[in-house]
Amino acid sequence: MAAGPLGAFWNRWYERFTRFHLRLAAACFLAGAVFVIGVSQHSGSSPSQNACPGRPDDLVIGTGAEIGAGGVRHDVIKAWNDEQRKLKKKPLKATLVEISESSDEQRSELAAAAQSKRCAYDVLLLDVAYITEFARNHYLETFELDPKKLGGTPERYFLQKSLGTGQVDGERFAVPFAADAPLLYRRTDTPAPPPQDTKKFLELAKEHGYAAQFDDYEGGTVNLLEALFSAQDQEAQDKETPHGPVVFDDEGNVVLDEGDNGKKVMDALGAWREALFTGKDDERTLRDESVLREESSLQAFRTGRVGYMRNWPFAFNRLAADPLMRDDDGSLKFQVLSFPGTGVLGGVDLAIAKDSPHKEEARDLIYYLVSQDVQERLFACAGYPPVVAALYERYERSGAARTCGDLAPEPADGAALPAERDTEITGEQLARFAGEVHQAVDHTRPRPKSAYYATFSQVFRSCLLPVATTTSGVAPDFRFFSDALRDALNGRLRSDDPCHPPTQAEPKSDIEG
C-alpha cells in the first residue's frame, strides 16, 4: 500500500474488506451490468399505448381507392353493417377510408399512422409487397386463423400461394383478401395467336406488339423478375432437368453471383429486349408500348396498338365492360391467358393494426370479407380474383358459374327494367377467366421477403432495366451488384454505383446483340 494519509485510508478500508464484501461486490457488479444491458435492449422497442385520443368509435379500414370496380367494396361493407345492426345492440360501424390511388402513398400513409400510434386504422388492406415490412416493424397484430370459422383448415380453404403471403418469420400477420397474378391479354381481332411457351411468345410479341410495364417503377421490377423467372423455367423445361434459383433462393438470399447466374440473367434479358425493340441492328428502337405502366398498357391494348398485353386481372372487367372490346354479337374481342412463363405473385391482404382498439371486431370483419359469399360477389361483380380455393373449383366446373346478376339482391317490385345483355360478363366468360387466374397464380413466385423490398426493387431495377430497355446497357459486376442487393434487402443503399461493370477484361456481355 502507498504511504501517507491516502494510503492509510485505503489500508483501513482493506482491513475491513471481508469475503462477504467480495461476494457483495461481485453480485452488485453483475447487477449493474445486467441493468445496463436490460435498459439498452428495452429502449429499442416502443412502449405500448392503448389510449386512442379523439378516435371515432368506428371500425376503420385503411385502403387504396377502388378504381373501376363499381363500388362493390362499399356494398359489401354496407351489408356487413346491416348484418351487425341485426345481431348486436351497439355494433361498431365499419368504415372504409380510401387513402389514395397510389400504392406508394397508401404504404406511406399506413406506415406513418402506425408510427404515430394515433390508432387511425383497425384493419389494413395491404399490398402483399409490404406485409413483411409492416410485420417486422411491429405495425401488425398476429392473426391465428381459426379452422372453425373457415369451415376447414386454412391450407384447404385458401389458395396455397396466397396463404403464404401473410406469413412472416413463421408467424401469420395477414389474411389473403384478393389474389393477383399476371395474365396475358390477346386481341382476337388481330392475327396474334395464343403462345405455347415463353420462347414462342417473345417471337409473337415482336411481331404483333406487346404492351409491357418496363417503366422505371415497381412494376418495372416485377416485369424484370418475370422475364428472369420465365427464362429459368423455360431452360429447365427444355433441358428437362431441375434448376437452381437465378436471382434469389427460397429464403430470399441473393444468388445472382453464384455459378453462371449472371450470364443467365443477361441472356434472358437479351431475349426479352429483342421482343421489346423494333427494327434490326443499328436501326433498333424501343417500342413506346414496352415501357408503359398498367393503366397506359390498358389504353394501348384497347386502342389496338398492340396484339398482346401483360396485365393484372383487374383489366379483365375493364375490357369486358367496354363496348369497343365487344363484337357485334356481344362476344369479347380479346382472350385472357395465364402468363406464358412464371409471374410474380401479387395480391392484397387484410391485417389488423397493432394499435387497433377493436381487435376482436376487426377479426370478425376479416373473416366476413374472406367468406365464400363475399369473395364470390367481389369476383363476379368487380373482378377481384378470389383467394378461396373452392370458388375456383366451382367456377371451373361446367355450368356452376354465377354472374353478378345472379348474385345481386332482388330489386324492389317493378323498380327495374330488363337490362341490356351486350356488355354483361357471362358465366362462361367468368369461368374461363377464373381458370386462367387460377393457373396464373399457381405459376407465380413471391417477391423476396424483406422489410426493405422497395429499396431492393430500386437497386435491382436501376441496374437491370437499362439492360432490357436500352441498347447501351452493360452487364454489371454481378458480385458487387449482388452485395448491393443484399445490403438493399437490409435497407442499406450504397454510396457507390451498384451497377458498375466488371473492372477487368471480362466481356461486356452479349447484350449488344
Added chain:
Amino acid sequence: MATLVATAVATPFSNRLQSLIEQAPVTPLITVPASVGALVSICCYPLWRGKVRTSGRWAAAVAAVVLWPFRRIQWPQGLRSWAGRMLVPLAVGYIAACLGAFTGLVGLVVVRVVAPPGACEPPRELRVITALENVTALRERVEAYTKEQRTDGCAPVRIAVGVAPTIEEMRYGFRNEWLRDDALQNDEPYRRMLGLTPDAWIPTGSAEFDLVVQDVSEKGGEKTKNGGVPEKTGSLNSLLHKRNEQVGTDHMSIAVFGAAKNDLLTSELESAGYPLAEIVQRARSKDMSLVYPQPAFSTSGAIVATTLSRAGPLSGDTALHATFDNSANALLCHLRGGDQQRTDEDWAKLVALVPSHSADEYNRGRDMGIEECAHDPLAGRAALTPVSSVDLPTLDYPFVEINWSDDPARREALDAFATWLAHNKLFEPAGEGPQPSSPARISADAARPGHRVDLQMMIDGSGSMARSPTASASDLHDALAEVRQILTDTDQVSAGKFFADDSGTAKAPMAREGDAGGGEGPRGYGEILQWIVDDKQSGFDEPISRVISGLSRPANSLAVITDGGPFNDEPDPGNAGRSIRRALGRAADVSNLYILTFGGKCPDGLEAPRAVRPSAFASPSDGPPGSLEPAAKHVVCDDTAGTDVAGALGRMIFQFREWS
C-alpha cells in the same frame, strides 16, 4: 503510420459507433447511478459524521458543504451503530454496481461495433405535400437530403412527397381530419382522404397559407353539410405552424414560346420591365393569347387571376384565358401535347403565365411530375423564354409543419428537414431581367370558380352504362361528390336518367336541386347524389337527340354522361353528330351541350373540348361547314376521360362556366 492504420480500421465502425452513442439510453444510465449515489450519501452522511478523519479530508470537506442541510439530523444510537456496520458494504456494493454498469456498457458498444451490421432500423415516415409544379424539385431535394442523412447506408427518414389539393379542399381538409368534403358521408360506409395526410406543407406563397388558415367562423360560422352533419370549423393556429424561413424563392413569369419571342419581347417592353398592361395590349394586337392554369385548381393560377383583377381592367381581357389545367406544369404539358399538330404560327399565338421554374423545367424535358408528359429537352419554336414582369409577383415558399399528433420525434425530424431545405432551397432567383418585388396575393374569389352554372346532367340509364367499370352509378356518385368543391351556392344543378323501356317508350326520371320548395323531390346536391345511386331504373339505349327534344324543363347547360351506346340508336347512326346538333339547334332553352363518353367513342361531327382556346384556334362551337345550329350554341363531346371521372366532370363544369 499508426494513426493512419488506426483511422482506416476505425472508419467502418465510426458511423455505427456514432449511431450507437446517439441511440444509447443516456438518461437512465446517468440518472439512475447518480440518484442512487446521492440518496446513499444523503442518508449515510449523518451516520458517518466524525468517522472520516484525516484520510478523507477533502472528501469530507466537500461532503460537509454539499450535505450541510442534513447536518442537524440525529439518528438514534442503534441505527447509527447499525449504519456504521453497513457503511462499508453499501460503499462496496455501490462502487461495484457502477463498475458493472460501466463494463456492461463497454461490452455492448464493443459487441455492436464489431458485429456485422443487420437490417436498418425502420426509417421515420414523413409526408410532405406541395403544388404539382413543385413536386419534381421537392423530390430531388428529398433524395439529396435522404442520401446525406444516411448512416452506414441506412436512412433515418423516408419522406413521401404528395400533391397538395386545392385551396378550398385544404381549407376543409385541415379542419376535418384531412377527409374530402363528400356530400354523402352520413350513412355511407366509406370516406375518402385528400391523399397523403401531410406532416408538412410547402405552399406556393404565404398568401396561400393565409387563405387556408383564414378563420372559417369569420365567414359565417359553422357550415352544415347536406346530410346535416356539422363540419368542423374555426382556427388552425394550433395545427399549422409556419416557420420563419423560406425554402424557395421564385416569381411568376411571362413565358413566351420561341416562335413568338421576337413578336412580344421587344426591347422597349424590356426596358419598361415588361408591364403587364402593355404585354396584354401587344399580345392582343398580335392575336396572341395569354393562358394560365385554372385558378380554382391551381395556386399559381389563382395568383395570376388575383394579380389581373388587382391590375384593373386591362382594356378588355379577351387575350387572357384560364385553362382547365390544375397546375402550371399540367398547362405546359398540355401545350406541348399538341406539338405535332401545331405550326409555327400556332406556337406563336400562345403565351403562358406560370412560375419561372415551371418554364425552366419544361425546357429541361423529363416528365414534370406527370406520367404521360415525359419529353426530351426542348429548343426552338417549342421552347419557352420566361421573363419577369414588374407587375407579376414574387413567390416565397414557406415551410408549414402540421401537428396532427404531439410526437416530438416526428417534429424533430421535420425541423431538421426544414432547416436543411432552407439552406438547399427548392428554387433560387435567377437574377436576370426586371425583378418583381411585390409578394403574391390571392383573393378568396379568385380561388373559387367563376360564372354561375345552370346545369342539367342527363345520365345514360341503359344496362350497359349501369355496369360500366368506370362510370357506374356508384362511380358517378363518388366523382360528383368530389367535384362538389367547384360548385358554388349560386349554381343550379339537376340530374336525370334517360333510357327507353322495353316497349321503346322514352323515360327520363329527374332529381332537381331546389325542388324542396314544392314539397316533393330532392332538396339539394346530396340528395341528387343519393338519387343517382338509389334509382335502380334502367332500360335500353335512348338516342341523345330525342333526349334533348323531350326535356320538359331543360337547363341552359346540358351535360350528357354516357357509355357511347346511345350514339348507335340515333336515327342515322352514321351521322349521330349531325342529329344531335340539329336537336340542340331546335331546343330553344339549351345553349350548351357537353357529352361525356366513358368507354365508347364520340361520333364524327362533334368536336372535342379544347383545354386552350386561343383566338386563332377554331372554337369548339364552330361546327363543320353547313351545320344547322346557331353559332351561339356550344356542343362538344369528350371520350378521353379514361378512369378519371371526377377530373372529366371538373373540366366539364369549367367549360360550362366559360360558356355561361
